[in-house]
Amino acid sequence: MGSPSGVRRRRTDMLAVAERAEHAEELFAVTSARLRRVVTFDAAVWSATDPETGLVTAPMRVENLGGGEHCAAYWESEVLDEGPFAFRDLARAEAAVASRRHRGHRPWQAGNEELRAVLRAGRRTWGVVSLFRDRGRAPFGPGELEFVAGLSAPLAARLRSFARPAGVRQAPDAPGPGLVLFDGSGRATSVNEEARHHLARFPTGPSADTELGVRLPIWVVTAALQARVPGRTARVRVRTIDGHWLVCHASAMSGPGGAAGPTVLVIEPAAASDMAVIVAEAYELSPRELEITQLIALGLTTGEIAGRLFISPHTVRDHVKAVFAKVRVSSRGELVARLFAENFWPRRVRTDPTPSRTGGQGGRRRP
Structure with missing residues (x-):
């Protein structure tokens, strides 16, 4: 060497x-x-x-x-x-x-x-x-x-x-969940049109041939195999060629008398619960910082966040400043646009300035 x-x-x-x-x-x-x-x-x-x-x-x-x-x-x-x-x-x-x-x-x-x-x-x-x-x-x-x-x-x-969000939004007419069915030997036996659409958006890479007219990426095959092993989590998130995130999750079915049945693999757009870990880890957010960031995305004020989490408004502001520094933004609007452009978390607009438990007033936005 x-x-x-x-x-x-x-x-x-x-x-x-x-x-x-x-x-x-x-x-x-x-x-x-x-x-x-x-x-x-x-x-x-x-x-x-x-x-x-x-x-x-x-x-x-x-x-x-x-x-x-x-x-x-x-x-x-x-x-x-x-x-x-x-x-x-x-x-x-x-x-x-x-x-x-x-x-x-x-x-x-x-x-x-x-x-x-x-x-x-x-x-x-x-x-x-x-x-x-x-x-x-x-x-x-x-x-x-x-x-x-x-x-x-x-x-x-x-x-x-x-792994950070790419700043693109899901199309409003995006197809629903795609389904791929595997038999007990691991052979893909059926696929719906939604799955074909999602598979076409996956990056190029090693894949396995099927009799269904599609090739299955190795990460799809691996998730289906994982579902057959007791105690394993058969879930994987995949970044598409257009910058969105899909989640593949598989489940092994059972037949009469507990006999092994087929494996069903679902491919669908990633939801909030699927992306929380990715977003937090990509920006090195602590669990508390992620929690506060999610509440900001929902439109809660500093006082409301403090009341929800039973911490002081000052502590909330310290966490928000830390999040701003990690994500490299300077306002809540920039933060939400940067992290949630793909609508991972729904946003709501506050119209009722309800006082929080700690006395903070809605409507005033501070870090």
């Missing part, structure tokens, strides 16, 4: 380039290209993840791993694998990276050596990466694992910044 000073210089240069990336796809591309100069690998998988559920989402970059079917098999193995090498376990581990030698012969395995890393900011995972080495190459060494681990937090922070 070179001298310590050279390794530090490469890491600094790599993160500087990553900071200039304008979107997640570019972030993955430029980071992978430069990482290959430091940590040798023959194939790679880079994917954004849902920060709340940990499931993979768009965008996803696959290098030299084969077609969509191989990629689907890779993620099927990830969902069903109960070992400590699974991304969901790595996300909770103290170290952000791990490596292992594969002993199986699955077609998706580009090599026997795999290095895995989670891109983690605080308690949330915003992305995952796998690097593969072909058979015959040396295992990933401690220095290489340490180098990749050092990229985890800064790359996660950059991914988190891309």
